Amino acid sequence: MLKLYKLTDNQLNYWETWDKDEKTAIVHWGVVGQRGQDKEVKSGLFSNFRKTVQKEINEKLKEGYAEFDEDKLSFLEIEYKIDGFGTEQDLEKRHRLENKLDGILGWTGLGHTDGGSIGSGTMEAGCMVVDFEIAKKVIEVNLKNTEFADYSRIYKMDNE
Known part of the structure; x- marks a missing residue:
């Protein structure tokens, strides 16, 4: 690609x-x-x-098109509250979410998913995006009225 x-x-x-x-x-x-x-x-x-x-x-x-500078990518996370370290159903939901996000971000030129984590009361899906604000809005609209609408927050991870 x-x-x-x-x-x-x-x-x-x-x-x-x-x-x-x-x-x-x-x-x-x-x-x-x-x-x-x-x-x-x-x-x-x-x-x-x-x-x-x-x-x-x-x-x-x-025409001036170029690959995006990886140093300028933003890391966006979508967080869900879970009980403890989560259940098998939580993990399956995260995998479905990652697939959905890949489609949303890919077909809008925004980026792709980059793994996730689960445990200690939260479950996250991470994404690498070219524009955090646009990606957040597009994700919010596309997750509304779906099984993924119950996230607790969408936030930008600080570059470490």
């Missing part, structure tokens, strides 16, 4: 691509925090999808 970003008129734009299978790539682009658009690029009888995608990558790089 390759993710590129460009700041234009105070809006962070994303462009990303990944292989769907041996003959198809997905290209996905938009404004960070929004679903954006996507398309499939397929190999043809006389063409390889990788060459087509590489041309698009080269074009985006010429």
